[in-house]
Amino acid sequence: MAKVNYKIHTDAIKENLIPPELTPQQKSFVYANEADLLNVVLFGASASLWRKANPDKEGNMRDHATIEQLLVLANLENINAIFIEQGMPQVKRMDSLYDIAKSQLEAIARTKSIIGLKTISSNYKNETK
Numbered sequence: 001m002a003k004v005n006y007k008i009h010t011d012a013i014k015e016n017l018i019p020p021e022l023t024p025q026q027k028s029f030v031y032a033n034e035a036d037l038l039n040v041v042l043f044g045a046s047a048s049l050w051r052k053a054n055p056d057k058e059g060n061m062r063d064h065a066t067i068e069q070l071l072v073l074a075n076l077e078n079i080n081a082i083f084i085e086q087g088m089p090q091v092k093r094m095d096s097l098y099d100i101a102k103s104q105l106e107a108i109a110r111t112k113s114i115i116g117l118k119t120i121s122s123n124y125k126n127e128t129k
Contacts, residue, residue, distance in 0.1 A: 005077040009034070012081035037090065038076050041097045042069060072104045 013034050018027050036046045043050065043061050050061040057064060065073065076097055083093045 005074045005081075009077040009081045012084040016084045016087070034080070034084075037094055038073060038080065038097070041094060042073055042076060042101050068105060068108045071108065072101050075104060076101060 010031060013031055017034070018030050022030070032047075039045065039047055039050070039061060043065070045053070045061070047060055054061075054064075062070070062073065079100060080093060080097060083096065088096075
């Protein structure tokens with residue numbers, strides 16, 4: 001699910017935020033900047049800050065996210081794509097996405113169906129080892 005929403009998110013960035021005259025390096029910066037916007041909203045830190053704070057951990061912050069955080073991240077990618085397509089400025093998107101993330105995490109914490117998701121996820125991880 002996260003991979004599908006990631007594609008929706010990156011397509012919105014490509015179509016709405018990246019002028020054709022940018023170099024490949026500049027384009028990469030725009031994509032990374034938008035990914036970090038979601039990282040800061042959901043995890044409270046950019047990818048580089050997380051790496052500095054966690055030098056002993058392999059992968060990135062998303063690899064260490066909870067199932068709840070991954071669910072909200074997938075939603076945020078989709079919502080941010082819509083906001084980008086609507087031309088919403090990044091600062092306003094960040095404020096709105098923060099409120100949405102907080103609300104969704106609180107709602108997920110109050111539901112019992114997340115236990116089923118955690119069980120499925122745990123079983124899948126055990127089977128793929």
